Amino acid sequence: MNSPAPHIQPGPTRPVIRQLDESAANRIAAGEVVERPASAVKELVENALDAGARRIEVTIARGGKGLIRVSDDGCGMAPDDLPLALARHATSKIDGSDLLNIRSFGFRGEALPSLGAVGRLTVTTRAEGEAGATITTEGGLTGPVRPAAANRGTVVDLRDLFFATPARLKFLRTDRAETQAIAEVIRRLAMSRPDIAITLQGDDGQMLFRADAEDLAARLSRVLGSDFIDSALPVEAERDGVALTGWAALPTYSRGAAVAQHLFVNGRPVRDKLLTGALRAGYWDVMSAGRHPAAALYLSCPPQMVDVNVHPAKTEVRFREPDAVRGLMVSTLRRMLGGTGQRRNSAPLAAATLAAFRPEPEMARAPLKATAPLAPGFAEAQARIEPQADAPLADQPLGAARAQLHGNWIIAQTAEGMVIVDQHAAHERLVYERLKAEAEGAAGVPRQGLLIPQIVELPTDSCAALLAEAESLAELGLVIEAFGQGAVAIREVPAAIPRLDGAALLRDLADDLTDGSGAARITARREAVLSSMACHGSVRAGRRLSGDEMNALLREMERTPRAGQCNHGRPTFVTLKLADIERLFGR
Secondary structure: OOOOOOOOOOOOOOOOOOOOOHHHHHHHHHHHHOOOHHHHHHHHHHHHHHOOOOEEEEEEEHHHOOEEEEEEOOOOOOHHHHHHHOOOOOOOOOOOOOOOOOOOOOOOOOHHHHHHHHOEEEEEEEOOOOOOEEEEEEOOEEOOOEEOOOOOEEEEEEEOOOOOOHHHHOOOOOHHHHHHHHHHHHHHHHHHOOOOEEEEEOOOOOEEEEEOOOOHHHHHHHHHOHHHHHOEEEEEEEEOOEEEEEEEEOHHHOEOOOOOEEEEEOOEEEOOHHHHHHHHHHOHHHOOOOOEOOEEEEEEOOHHHEEOOOOOOOOOOEEOOHHHHHHHHHHHHHHHHOOHHHHOOOHHHHHHHHHHHOOOHHHHHOOOOOOOOOOOOHHHHHHHHOOOOOHHHHHOOOOEEEEEEOOOEEEEEOOOEEEEEEHHHHHHHHHHHHHHHHHHOOOOOOEEEEEEEEEEEOOHHHHHHHHHOHHHHHHOOOEEEEOOOOEEEEEEEEOOOOOOOHHHHHHHHHHHHOOOOOOOHHHHOHHHHHHHHHHHHOOOOOOOOOHHHHHHHHHHHHHOOOOOEOOOOOEOEEEEEHHHHHHHOOO
């Protein structure tokens, strides 16, 4: 009996390779270049900047979905240039011979054809010595060039964005949210070019943003608020052809999210992980956990050192020498935060302190009561308690200590007002900076032997983790050894902190070592270990200090880098001006 022939499954149908038409290609490109109305605004404003515009006006309707109009007074285009301007990969900004020598915002030649593929685009322009002309494209279908009356420059009208790809409209947010995104794009571009006047107007005639040509500090104050400039320090450094300028806020002006971090590379706004990581590292030991620094930083370098052709949106970059760029940024920020400018507090911190002093409304409205005359001899008693010998100290930045409240708050008098100091936080920073300096020296951290070793009982795994790092800890001034089962003995401590709370420190270090990060954590995070030592070895709250001790603490704060914040980023002191205090009392 013959067996049935096996059933043969038909093979897969061979796909046919075909060339997409230009309209489909433009719509695909638009998906990368134009994600939302804010992306279209960014591309059009950048084109205006590349054209040498000195004034740019942006008008939007329905969050940019109904209308985006960008007018500029740049160089404009000749009538013969208009068809090419709407063709893909046609640009006047590069010749294609060197993609690492890009000195303009745009260079890919994709923006206008991509916008014309998904919306109704009209370009009206006139170059110096040329006649005005206009051209329209709708859904990728381009009409002829026609004469038009126009001033020198270019006006781009984009209406009904994504009408040719209606599915994209479903992914857009509300008109208000899209308007906010457009405003953020305008603000970032305004920060990149403070010498350019730029406006953003809504469809109801409301002026959403307006800035005339001005210097950088004025532009940042306009965009980020005067509180930012009042609380920021100027940044300026240069190394190996790379320059870093801008403004960075004091740690006391931190934010709850990274919304106030604005980074620019050769004038281009970017969102780069290398740079944001360097910004965090620069603030590492002066910023509270969960807080983010605020800064507007401008990195300038030869175009050959940075690749901006990483993503169609051109917001990501790659550096030829990333370690050098990161090192410049981190070292500059740390040096700035450790300089004399760190002696001052941010304006919001002082304002919040003054607000806390304001009387309650009920107290403010209470009628004044008659007061008894001063007791006899009051003036003589006041003279006796008023320190005279330290009067010249009031001219120092942190003034002369006058009192200690609740065992932790030092009140100092300055020439312009008063200073309130958190003695524990301040001493913690002083000890930390001293330990860092000693650890970086050739001799290492000086150690002091304990007359009686301090025995700390810990879980077996914690003991093993600590003892595995005993050699690294000894280099930092902490000498430990095993002491039976489940215990560690502290034999020596850093000489700078003889009253070290060794038990609390070892428990913290043990938790750090057994959290899954491995034993290399001590070596890799030396400064974090030193910070923990300083925290557990500094003057505790509740300790009474003499007048000499308080003044010695103030003088050392004035000499110590980053003395305005403790190791955890909290402020160590606040300054109150005499005029502000007088206003509290209606004087």
